[in-house]
Amino acid sequence: MPAEVLHDRTHATGRVRSRLVAATISAASVVDDELVAAFASLIPQLSSSPPPSAADLAAIVNNDNSVLFIARLDDGSIVGSLTLALYRIPTGVKAWIEDVVVDDAARGHGVGEALNRAAIDEARRRGAKNVSLTSRASRAAANRLYQRLGFAPYETNLYRYGLDG
Numbered sequence: 192m193p194a195e196v197l198h199d200r201t202h203a204t205g206r207v208r209s210r211l212v213a214a215t216i217s218a219a220s221v222v223d224d225e226l227v228a229a230f231a232s233l234i235p236q237l238s239s240s241p242p243p244s245a246a247d248l249a250a251i252v253n254n255d256n257s258v259l260f261i262a263r264l265d266d267g268s269i270v271g272s273l274t275l276a277l278y279r280i281p282t283g284v285k286a287w288i289e290d291v292v293v294d295d296a297a298r299g300h301g302v303g304e305a306l307n308r309a310a311i312d313e314a315r316r317r318g319a320k321n322v323s324l325t326s327r328a329s330r331a332a333a334n335r336l337y338q339r340l341g342f343a344p345y346e347t348n349l350y351r352y353g354l355d356g
């Protein structure tokens with residue numbers, strides 16, 4: 192049976208309710224052992240990159256041009272995160288969603304959608320022209336979510352220049 196998900200999008204933080212998962216979305220404001228431990232668990236579910244240190248997370252949380260959204264269950268445990276990065280260029284404010292991850296146990300119950308909606312609302316509040324993101328083709332569920340939220344494929348060539356060794 193599909194979970195019932197309700198969204199309160201009156202502000203940048205939303206509330207998601209489901210019969211199986213209930214999570215609150217908020218912007219991280221404090222980097223503590225709990226947040227570091229949550230990322231130690233979440234990042235391996237997303238990437239082969241090492242989890243961020245407390246200093247790495249503090250650099251995101253304390254940067255006016257980024258917002259680290261987290262999803263907490265009613266019991267307080269962190270089950271997801273998303274980073275929204277904003278920057279100004281001559282043609283306006285741009286926003287990027289990066290490193291979206293929801294714990295395996297909480298997937299499929301609206302947590303990823305709520306994280307993305309919070310980021311979209313925040314980008315709109317800050318005057319961004321649009322919100323961009325990338326997603327590997329192998330992440331079929333994530334790609335369906337992004338399309339359902341209104342993201343459209345953007346015809347471009349993505350180039351990357353590696354600077355790490």
